[in-house]
Amino acid sequence: MTTKANNQVCAVCGGELQATTITHEEKRDSHIYLFQNVPAKVCTACGEIWIDEEVMQQIDKLIEYGVPIRKVETPVYDFPRAVAPAH
Numbered sequence: 001m002t003t004k005a006n007n008q009v010c011a012v013c014g015g016e017l018q019a020t021t022i023t024h025e026e027k028r029d030s031h032i033y034l035f036q037n038v039p040a041k042v043c044t045a046c047g048e049i050w051i052d053e054e055v056m057q058q059i060d061k062l063i064e065y066g067v068p069i070r071k072v073e074t075p076v077y078d079f080p081r082a083v084a085p086a087h
């Protein structure tokens with residue numbers, strides 16, 4: 001997942017970019033914000049996802065001022081504790 005890129009060619013591999021929409025996950029402090037149907041470009045060769053700088057700026061504004069359509073609970077696991085056998 002890489003931000004910024006306004007060109008039509010993947011900056012990682014030079015592959016062709018295809019316009020699509022994705023569900024974008026943005027982490028701020030201990031909160032995770034989900035954005036559905038975000039316009040993005042995906043590389044048809046390596047699968048890298050590119051989001052335009054202006055879209056990222058809109059996401060920043062939504063985190064501060066936007067009204068979410070709904071909220072979801074996010075399960076959190078502490079890995080060593082979660083895999084340890086229960087006593």
Ligand SMILES: [Zn+2]
Pocket residue numbers: 010011012013014015043044045046047048
């Ligand atoms: Zn690529």
